[in-house]
Amino acid sequence: MKFVYEPLVVPKLEREHIGEKRLYFKPEDKEKKYISITTLTSFFNRNVFLEWRRKVGNEEADKITKAATTRGTDLHTLNECYLQGLPAPEVPDISKKLFEINKPALDKIGKIYGIEIGMFSDFFGIAGTCDLIAEYGGELSIIDYKTSKKPKPKAWLEHYFVQCCAYSCMLNELTGLQAKKLVIIMSCENGELVVYEERDLAKYIKLLVKYIKKFINENSI
Numbered sequence: 001m002k003f004v005y006e007p008l009v010v011p012k013l014e015r016e017h018i019g020e021k022r023l024y025f026k027p028e029d030k031e032k033k034y035i036s037i038t039t040l041t042s043f044f045n046r047n048v049f050l051e052w053r054r055k056v057g058n059e060e061a062d063k064i065t066k067a068a069t070t071r072g073t074d075l076h077t078l079n080e081c082y083l084q085g086l087p088a089p090e091v092p093d094i095s096k097k098l099f100e101i102n103k104p105a106l107d108k109i110g111k112i113y114g115i116e117i118g119m120f121s122d123f124f125g126i127a128g129t130c131d132l133i134a135e136y137g138g139e140l141s142i143i144d145y146k147t148s149k150k151p152k153p154k155a156w157l158e159h160y161f162v163q164c165c166a167y168s169c170m171l172n173e174l175t176g177l178q179a180k181k182l183v184i185i186m187s188c189e190n191g192e193l194v195v196y197e198e199r200d201l202a203k204y205i206k207l208l209v210k211y212i213k214k215f216i217n218e219n220s221i
Contacts, residue, residue, distance in 0.1 A: 002085060003083055003084075003085075003109065003111075003112050004110070004111045004112065005111070005112050005113075006111055006112070006113055007112075007113065007114060008113050008114050008117065008133070008171075008174075008175055008177075010114075010117065010118070010119055010174050010175070011026060011120075011174075012026070012027065012118070013025065013026060013034075013118040013119075013120060013127055014026075014027055015036070015127075020039075021035070021036070021039050021219070022036035022038065022039045023035060023036060023039075024036060024118070024120060024127035024128070026120075034120045034121075034125055034126055034127035035125060035126050035127070035212075035215065036126070036127060036128055037126050037127070037128035037163050037166040037167070038128060038163065039215075040126060040166075040211050040212065040215050041159040041162055041163050041211065043211075043214070043215050043218075043219070044159065044210075044211045044214055044215070045159050068147065070092075070095075071094060071095055071098060071147050072145075072146075072147050074091040074092070074095035074098075074099075075095060075098050075099055075102070075145055075147055075187060076116075076131065076145055077089060077091070078091065078095065078096075078099040079099065079102070079106060079131075079132075079145055080115055080116065082099075082103070082106060083106065083109070083112060083115060083132075084115065094189065097189075098147055098187040098189070099187070101187040101188070101191060101192070101193050102145065102185050102186075102187040102193055104193065105185045105193060105195050106185075108136060108137060109132075109134045109135065109136055109143075110134065110135030110136070110138060111134060111135045112132070112133070112134040112135075113133040113134060113140075113177075114130065114132070114133040114134075115131075115132055116129055116130070116131065116132075117129065117130050117133060118130075119167060119170035119171060119174055120170055120174075121166070121169050121170045121173050121174075122173065123169070123173060124166070124169060124208070124209075124212060125212070126166055126170070126212065127170070128163070128166060128167060128170070130142060130144075130164075130167040130170075130171075131143055131144045131145050132144075132145075133167070133171060133179070136181070136183050139180040139181055140177060140178070140179050140180050141179055141180065141181050141182065141183045142164040142165075142167045142168050142171070142179045142181075142182050142183065143164075143183045143184075143185060144160060144163065144164050144182075144183070144184050144185070145185050145187070146160065146184055146185070146186045146187070147186070147187050147188070147189070148186055148187075148188050148189070149188065149189050149190065150188050150189070150190045150192065151186065151188055151192050151194045152186070154196050157184060157196060158207065160184050160196075161182050161184070161198050161204050162204050162207050162208050162211060164182035164183075164184070164198075164204075165182060165201055165204035165205055165207075165208055166208055167179075168182065168201060169205065169208070179201070180199065181197050181198060181199045182197070182198045182199075182201070182204070183195060183196070183197050183198075184196040184197075
């Protein structure tokens with residue numbers, strides 16, 4: 001399948017790590033730092049993650065996290081190759097399975113504006129790399145790929161939607177374009193594909209501000 005591209009032109013960013021914090025900056029202005037949106041969401045939800053590690057044990061948690069990270073990276077790579085019409089690299093069978101599961105959702109994508117595109121917001125002081133900005137179901141959308149053992153209740157996905165909402169704010173600030181919805185494409189190891197959509201961006205902008213305030217109040221950059 002051939003996809004139509006209309007690539008956005010946005011300033012280039014570089015990134016660095018300070019401890020566990022990932023920060024972005026413009027090459028021409030290395031003094032001004034932007035908080036990574038993934039750092040922000042991870043920090044806000046850290047207690048949930050720490051409690052999970054306590055329950056399963058550090059060794060098992062490390063094993064699960066490493067496997068999930070590998071599958072997620074593989075899926076992103078396969079999706080990117082498919083959308084760009086490039087040969088797919090060799091990956092483990094589980095990653096191939098997850099790609100085939102989410103392929104029907106990819107085929108609903110219309111015009112593509114950006115794949116793995118770095119963006120920032122001076123207003124919020126944040127930055128990040130968005131999986132995909134494209135039309136989905138005929139509407140401009142912020143799209144994120146996720147993997148899971150099985151489908152998750154939408155109520156558990158707040159931090160995913162906050163992250164996508166952040167990308168929506170960055171997109172609007174940098175280009176004037178306004179995404180109509182946030183889309184999470186979740187490929188599950190049990191064979192299910194779930195596409196979660198959210199249109200209430202105002203709700204997640206409020207949550208984004210809450211995440212930012214908590215991070216700033218408890219950290220120094």
